[in-house]
Amino acid sequence: MRQNENSGGVIELKAQKNQIFLITSKENATVRKRELELLKKKRVIATFSQTTKNNEFHIIFGKGNYTPPKEDYYSYLYSMNGSDPQTIIYPRIVLGLGKKFSIEKFLEKFKGKLEVDEIREEYDTGIFKCNVKNASEVIKLVNEIAVDKEKILWREPEMSGNIELHN
Numbered sequence: 001m002r003q004n005e006n007s008g009g010v011i012e013l014k015a016q017k018n019q020i021f022l023i024t025s026k027e028n029a030t031v032r033k034r035e036l037e038l039l040k041k042k043r044v045i046a047t048f049s050q051t052t053k054n055n056e057f058h059i060i061f062g063k064g065n066y067t068p069p070k071e072d073y074y075s076y077l078y079s080m081n082g083s084d085p086q087t088i089i090y091p092r093i094v095l096g097l098g099k100k101f102s103i104e105k106f107l108e109k110f111k112g113k114l115e116v117d118e119i120r121e122e123y124d125t126g127i128f129k130c131n132v133k134n135a136s137e138v139i140k141l142v143n144e145i146a147v148d149k150e151k152i153l154w155r156e157p158e159m160s161g162n163i164e165l166h167n
Contacts, residue, residue, distance in 0.1 A: 013087065013139065015076040021060040022051075022075040022088040023068050032058060039066070051160075059088065075135035089135035089157045092117060093142055095126045096153035106152075113141060127158065 024032075029050065036048045036058060046061040060066065068074035078087040093114065095101075103126070107114065110128075117127040130138050138157045145155045 013078040013089075015078055015135075021062060021066070021068050021077070022057050022090070023060060024057055024072040024074075024091075029056075029058075036060065057090070070133070073133055075138075078135070086161050088160045089138050090159065091130040091132055091135075091138055092158035093128045093130060093138065093145070093155060094158055095128065095145070095155050097124045097126050098149065098151045098153050100150040101126075101152060110141070110144075124153075 033050070036045065039045045040047060044062075045066050048058050048060045051057040051059060060068075073091045075089045078089065097119075103116065103119070107116070113131055114128040115131065117129045119126045130141055132138055132141065135157070142155055142157050145152060147154060
C-alpha cells in the first residue's frame with residue numbers, strides 16, 4: 001500500500017477470511033478476553049492472543065466458521081503480492097509528511113474519519129487513527145490520500161507481519 005513519488009508502487013493485499021483475525025478489545029480488554037475464552041472452550045475459535053500495545057487488540061486464530069463482531073474493528077489476515085498470508089492491518093494510517101503539510105487542512109478533509117494519534121517530527125511522519133470498522137475501510141482511506149512532493153510523500157496502513165502465536 002505504500003506509494004511514493006519515486007517508486008509509484010502499490011502493494012496488492014488479498015484477505016484470507018475465516019482464518020485469523022485482529023479485533024478490538026473494546027473499552028474493557030478483560031471482558032473481551034472472557035468472551036474469547038468461552039468461544040475457545042466451545043471450539044468456535046482455535047485460540048487467541050492479546051497484542052502488546054495497551055492490550056488494545058486480540059489476534060484470533062479461527063476454525064473457518066468464526067465471524068468477527070460487527071460493532072468492533074476487525075482485520076483479516078492478508079497476503080501481500082501473492083505471498084503466504086501474514087499481514088494484519090490496524091486502524092491507523094502512517095504518512096510521510098512534506099514541508100508544506102497542514103494537519104488542520106488534512107483533518108478537515110477527513111473529518112470524522114481520521115484523528116491524530118502521534119506526530120513524529122524527528123522522522124517527518126504522522127500516525128492517524130481511523131474511525132472505521134474494518135481493514136477494507138482503512139485501505140480505502142489510504143487510497144483517498146493524495147501523494148505529492150510538498151505535503152504527503154507516502155502513505156500506508158499500519159500493519160503487522162509474520163503473525164505467529166506462541167502459547
